[in-house]
Amino acid sequence: MSGGDVLEVPPVPSVVNVMGQVYNPTTFVHLPGNTVSAYLRQAGGPNHDAEEDDMYIIKADGSVDSRQQSRFGIRWNEDDKSWSFGSFMSKPMNPGDTLVVPQKLERTAWLRDIKDITTIISQIALTAGTVFIGLK
DSSP states (O other): OOTTOOOOOOOOOOEEEEEESBSSOEEEEOOTTOBHHHHHHHTTOBOTTBOGGGOEEEOTTSOEEEGGGGTTSEEEETTTTEEEESOGGGOBOOTTOEEEEOBOSTTTHHHHHHHHHHHHHHHHHHHHHHHHHHHO
């Protein structure tokens, strides 16, 4: 830094965000010790379009902590430099964290399957018609 520079330190956020496929995506006041499960419950829980296996937390520092990383309930805590035990849902959330519950993508997959099946049937019908006309 040099003369005249200003160093601005933003205040520590005091909220936790819950967004995505929950009944009430909103911002909650951070309460020390509250877990992913507690904030998810406060938001009304995941709705029928939620992909619960793919939930993740965007930490205040920009890093991401996903449910996939905590699959076996054992994880490395970089802050404490130690191993911690417990599921993703029992993980405490810090001020400024955002819990994201993504939407299921399989809802539109059946449309692609129907299109593929229809294309195959039409190709078979076209081939059969061509062969039938060729036999006459």
